[in-house]
Amino acid sequence: MTDQTNGTGPLAGLRLIDFGQYLAGPFGPMILADLGMDVIKVEPVTGDGMRMAGKPFFGCQRGKRDIALNAKTPAGHELALELVRRADAVHHNMTKGTAAKLGLDYEACKAAKPDIVYCNTYAYGLKGPLSHFGGLDPLYQAATGLEYEAGATQHGNDPLYYRFGMCDAANAMLSVVGVLAALLHHERTGEGQELWTSLLDGGAVFASDAMVKPDGTPVPRPRLDKATTGIDPGYRLYETQDGWVQVAAVKPDHWDALCTTLRVDPSIDRTTADAQLEMRFRTRTAVSWSYHLDDAGVPNEIVVDPKGGDLALFDADNDRLGLVADYEHPIMGAIRQFGSTIDFSETPFRPNRPPPRIGEDTKEILAWLGVGEARMTELKDEGVVTWPDESYAAAW
Amino acid sequence: MAGALDGIRILDLSWGIAGPLGVLLLAEQGADVIKVEPPGGDPFRMYDGYKVWTRSRRSVTCDLKSEAGVAAFRKLAATADVLVESFRPGVMDRLGVGYDSLGADLPRLVYCSVPAYPPGHRLAHRPGYDALVQASSGQQWEQPGWRPGPIFLHMPMPSMGSIFLVPSGVLAALISRERTGRGQHVSTSLLQGAFLYTTQIWQHIEKANAAFHELMGKSYPPGVHQGMIFECADHEFVHVSVMSGLAPKKTMDEILGVTPPPADQLEGLLPLQQQVLMNDRRRDAFKERKREELVDEFQANNIAVESVITMEEALTRPHPQLDANGMVVTVDDPDLGPLIQVGVPINLFGTPGEIRGPQPRVGEHNVEVWSEVGVDAGDVAAVAGGA
Numbered sequence: 184m185t186d187q188t189n190g191t192g193p194l195a196g197l198r199l200i201d202f203g204q205y206l207a208g209p210f211g212p213m214i215l216a217d218l219g220m221d222v223i224k225v226e227p228v229t230g231d232g233m234r235m236a237g238k239p240f241f242g243c244q245r246g247k248r249d250i251a252l253n254a255k256t257p258a259g260h261e262l263a264l265e266l267v268r269r270a271d272a273v274h275h276n277m278t279k280g281t282a283a284k285l286g287l288d289y290e291a292c293k294a295a296k297p298d299i300v301y302c303n304t305y306a307y308g309l310k311g312p313l314s315h316f317g318g319l320d321p322l323y324q325a326a327t328g329l330e331y332e333a334g335a336t337q338h339g340n341d342p343l344y345y346r347f348g349m350c351d352a353a354n355a356m357l358s359v360v361g362v363l364a365a366l367l368h369h370e371r372t373g374e375g376q377e378l379w380t381s382l383l384d385g386g387a388v389f390a391s392d393a394m395v396k397p398d399g400t401p402v403p404r405p406r407l408d409k410a411t412t413g414i415d416p417g418y419r420l421y422e423t424q425d426g427w428v429q430v431a432a433v434k435p436d437h438w439d440a441l442c443t444t445l446r447v448d449p450s451i452d453r454t455t456a457d458a459q460l461e462m463r464f465r466t467r468t469a470v471s472w473s474y475h476l477d478d479a480g481v482p483n484e485i486v487v488d489p490k491g492g493d494l495a496l497f498d499a500d501n502d503r504l505g506l507v508a509d510y511e512h513p514i515m516g517a518i519r520q521f522g523s524t525i526d527f528s529e530t531p532f533r534p535n536r537p538p539p540r541i542g543e544d545t546k547e548i549l550a551w552l553g554v555g556e557a558r559m560t561e562l563k564d565e566g567v568v569t570w571p572d573e574s575y576a577a578a579w
Numbered sequence: 580m581a582g583a584l585d586g587i588r589i590l591d592l593s594w595g596i597a598g599p600l601g602v603l604l605l606a607e608q609g610a611d612v613i614k615v616e617p618p619g620g621d622p623f624r625m626y627d628g629y630k631v632w633t634r635s636r637r638s639v640t641c642d643l644k645s646e647a648g649v650a651a652f653r654k655l656a657a658t659a660d661v662l663v664e665s666f667r668p669g670v671m672d673r674l675g676v677g678y679d680s681l682g683a684d685l686p687r688l689v690y691c692s693v694p695a696y697p698p699g700h701r702l703a704h705r706p707g708y709d710a711l712v713q714a715s716s717g718q719q720w721e722q723p724g725w726r727p728g729p730i731f732l733h734m735p736m737p738s739m740g741s742i743f744l745v746p747s748g749v750l751a752a753l754i755s756r757e758r759t760g761r762g763q764h765v766s767t768s769l770l771q772g773a774f775l776y777t778t779q780i781w782q783h784i785e786k787a788n789a790a791f792h793e794l795m796g797k798s799y800p801p802g803v804h805q806g807m808i809f810e811c812a813d814h815e816f817v818h819v820s821v822m823s824g825l826a827p828k829k830t831m832d833e834i835l836g837v838t839p840p841p842a843d844q845l846e847g848l849l850p851l852q853q854q855v856l857m858n859d860r861r862r863d864a865f866k867e868r869k870r871e872e873l874v875d876e877f878q879a880n881n882i883a884v885e886s887v888i889t890m891e892e893a894l895t896r897p898h899p900q901l902d903a904n905g906m907v908v909t910v911d912d913p914d915l916g917p918l919i920q921v922g923v924p925i926n927l928f929g930t931p932g933e934i935r936g937p938q939p940r941v942g943e944h945n946v947e948v949w950s951e952v953g954v955d956a957g958d959v960a961a962v963a964g965g966a
Contacts, residue, residue, distance in 0.1 A: 193755035193763075210778065218751045237787070238795045242778035278824050306824070309926070311903025317824020318883040321804045325818035326898055328890030330808070332733040334724075342816050342887040343724060344805045346797065347736065347776040356743035356775070357604075361925040363750035364608045368583040368930055370757040376929030383898075384924040387906050388742070389734050390890035391600070392628025395919040397909070401891040402627050402918065406733075411724050413731045418710060420719070420731055427729050429714035431706065482706035486729045489717025491796065492781025495774070500700045506771060516785030521774035524740075525748040526697070528678075529763035530755050 192219015192532030197366065199223070199272040201247065202254075202263075202287060204231045206320075206348065207304045207382055208276030209243040210355035215274075215362065216246030217524065219532045223270075223548065224249045225263060228569045230541045239348070241518065243355075244538035245508065250549070251542030251569045254285050259567045263287060264295045265552050271369070272300040272362055276354075278317045279305065289377040298375035300365040304358045305381045320382065323350040327386035328393065338409035353385025408457075416456040417441060420486065426469035431482040440479040444472075496520070510537040513571075542570035582609015583930040587753065588658060590615050591636060593665035594623050596709065596738035597693045597769060599632040601745030602663055607923045607932045610661075612636035613948060615652070617643070618964025620941035630912055630938040631920050638939035639948045642964030643674045651962040654952040656681055660762075661689045661749050667707065668698035678764040689752040691765040693745050695737075700770070707769060709735040716773040721780070723801040740772025808887065809862060811870040816887035823883035834876055835864035894919045912937045 198221040201212035209224070209231070216222040224231075224247040233240040250266070253259040264287075267273055273292050275282065282288040282303065289301045303309075306318040321344055324330045329350075334343030357380035365376050394402040405414040413419020417432035432441045442449035445463040447456065464472060469485045476483040489495050496519040501507050508522035523533055545568050549559050562568045587610045591602045599614075606612040614621070614636045623629050639655075642648035653676070656662060662681070664671055671677040671692075678690045695707020702715055710731065713719045718736055719729035748765035756762055774781075780795050796802075807819045819831065832839040837860050840846050846857060865873070870886055877884040888898075897907040897919075908922040923932040945963045946956070954962055 193751040196758070197754070206779070214747065218747070236794060237791045238782050238784075239779040241782055241784070242780075307900045308904040311900045313878070313900040314903070315825065316878075316881075316883050317822065319804070319820045319822060321807060321818045322820050322883055322885045325808075325816075325885040325887045326901070327893055328888060329734055330818065330887050331816075331889050333730075335733075336816070336887070339814075340725060341810070342808055342818070343722075343730070344801060344808065344818075345732070345734065345736075346722060346780065346802065346804075347718075348779050349734075349736065349739070349776045352776055352778065353739075353743070356747070357925050360604050360743060360746045360750065361927060363747060363754065364583040364605075364925070365927055365929070367750055367754050367757070368927075370754055374929060376927055378925065378927040380925055381904060383900055384904055384906050387890070387893070387901060387921045388600075388924050389739050390893075391631050391921045392626075393890035393894060393920070394627065394631065395891050395894045396915075397917050397919065399895050401889075401895075402915070404628050407731060410726070411730050413710070414733070418708075420714075420729055422728065427714075427719075429710050429719070429729075429731075431708040431711050433708060482708055482711060484705070484711040484714040486714040486719050487717040488720045489781070491792070492717070492721075492777060493783055495717055495777075496781060496783045500702075504697050504699055506697070506774060512784075515787065517783075518785070519783035521771075521777055521781065524744050524767060524771045524775055525751070526766040527748070527752060527755075527763055528766075529759075529761060530752075 189533050189535065190531045193527050193530040194218045194220040195530070197221065198270045199274055200225060200266045200270045202273065202275035202277065205233045205276065206239060206243055206351040207354040208274070210352055211304065211358040211362070212247065212274050213243050213245055214356065214359050214524065217532070217534050219530065222247045223266060224539065225254070225266065226251045226541055228253050228542070228566060241538045242520065245510065245520065246534050246536045247539055248544040248548060249539030249542060250545045253567055254287065256567050258562060258565070260286055262552065264291070267292045267295045267299060270296065270299065271366060272302065274302045274358065274362065276304040279314055293375070298369060298373060300362055300369060300375050301377045302358050302362050303379045304354050305379060307383050308381045309379050318382065320348045320350045323382045323386035326383060327390045329386060329389055332407060335407040335409055335411055337406060340409065349389070350382045350386045353388060354380055354382040357385055357388070416453055416460060421461060421464035423464050423469040423472055424467055427486040428464065428469050428472050429484050429486055430476070433482070437481050441476070441481045444475050444479045444481060505533050508534040510535060512537040513540065540571045540575065542568065545570035581930060582932055583927055584608045584610040587611065587660045588613070589661040589663060590656060590659045591663050593663050593693065594621050595665055596632065596735055597741030597745060597772060598663050598665040599629070600742040601693070603632055603635060604742070604746045604925065605749065606635040607934055608925065608927065609930065609932065613944070614638045614939065616640050616941055624941070630915070630918065633938045634910060635935040636939060637944040637948060638942055639945050640942040640963040642962065643676065645961065645964070647958060647961040648964065649675050651949060651952065651954050652676060653681070653684070654954070655948070656688065657685060658952060659688065660753065661691065663691045663693070663745060663749070665693045667694050668703050682762065682764060686761055687756060688762040689749055689756065689765060690762065691745060691749050693741055693767050693769070695769045697766060697768045697770065709738045709769065712737040712769040712773055716770055718773050721797060723797050723799055736776055737769040737773035740775035741767060741769050744772055744775065809865040811865050811868050811873055813870070815870040817870060817874060817884050818887055819877070820883035823881055825881035827882050828880040831882060834880060835861060837861055837864050908934060910934060910937050913940060
């Protein structure tokens, strides 16, 4: 864990071609690049549609090499297939039918590379009444109950959107697990295959503790209080004199210790204990209560204001343990973002490559495909490919 | 047809969400998962939702505080490809089954740890229930709500990040093992799970400006997507997407009967008062409409919209696309009977996944599994511990 050696990662030697744009496409390949995979982002010459959004773009692109090409041109299409021929996996989030129109669907890729692993991440799904729609994360936070529960809507509040956009990420992460399962199967049998995941199903995974009896009776699960502080007087946020404390009194002795520390009678009816505990918590600082609760063995944590993330990104422990990645971008300067999400004792690797500019590695990749300098310039003049040059303005 | 992970055996010693649900994603792609529980069972079993997160596996109990238990466990581990555990750093070592000890004997073993905080972190010794990591990571403060201060995240977000990191790490290590012949220690944590979902909002960029920050910055009231939630008749809500990938046949204003600003004026550039007025008119128009009719009409006109419902409603109605995705299934639980729940969310055509059975009862497979690894019938009770 504390080994700073940067090896090559567990997936070294495997290559993925990433035809995706926006979030649910590119985020999965970014995580695969974090695991040591050689990820080549194939970007339209006009740029990934997410570039203008800034952070959401940067957040999904580190660790990749980038070739900008127009796959709608015959020469661009042939280059795209040439990349597929040299890859183990293909990944994208094009809407239904788009890849077929581009000649980059599973059949076309399989013809180029018979044992390819091919993954399409959808908004809604492969088939079905809404599968022709694209769509954004909020739809799936709505459809799978996340917003309803987040806002405690049952108490008369409005639903609340989680600003983490995590249905996109869930779709991407399901695709990571799926691609890895398919790659393992390929290692063991030599067989490739096609797979898909969706934002909608990603949202459903987040609410997968929901169950309903055949007569429609829901099996109860915890619900939020009206003030959106928690799910039980023993498992909620309390406001103190100067900040907030999260309490997790999950065991019976935790509850007794919580009450005793707060000088509330432990035999109080738990369903009506909130008001007394709230009043007591307001009499001291968060730090003071946290020490007292620690002494009494009550699980608790002071709620951190992350200052837009900077507190976590410049935290000494996070930094030392590799939980922060930092790299230099040619236009934006130093960038910090979360770092390793998984550590490997024998195949360590830390993300260390900034998000690419449009066509950052076009020339290097074309040379690798056997395209000579003169032909590269022709292809650029014809609008088939591009790379950053003097005229590359503030385009990220 | 065999699953992609056919023949891969996983010992799941984890409790809570990250380990069990992470392992579920592997179990339902064909892995042979054995849940190894303490005598009396995993304490999280008291929660009904756990029935989903721990389905598709067998269960044994093992008293890891006894010599017989540890010895039998080591025999079982020798038959496994993967071990997953979620205890605080150091706990498995104290039981004599930490990576240093087990990995030395079993060099091909992939050993995955998912505590709340990584070893060496100043919080590593502290309790790691999900909401505590929501607090310490800053996620609760990052989420705006209807009052100042932190918001409790009903969706256990740190854990729900780790559920993907556990199977990703395990699979990456198994792929590596195919090439090197060697297993390894795979480590992640709830804290890293929490960071996973900060990807669009937490970045420090040296040359960013205020506009760059504002696009994704936290705001009161909550930002752009929140503003697209509308209340319909009967206090029911919809969430409209700002894009659908399709060309709308009618605009939202046309469907609502709201007069839009003149075509040559960008709404975002109108005086603020006029923008508020437009927004109020739309909100009033939504309230006049029955939700189900409105959703049908929006979708028929290529405007992406969803009703804001509970997950239980999504399973009961069921949501037509969730159903089409095979995500609404019934699993027969030995205690509660048939239960409608979510299906398998990863779709591999060559090696389709499947649900492999309900949550097992505590120690349901004690005899079968312990005798398979050579524990004498008379010794099973000592290994499995008291009920």
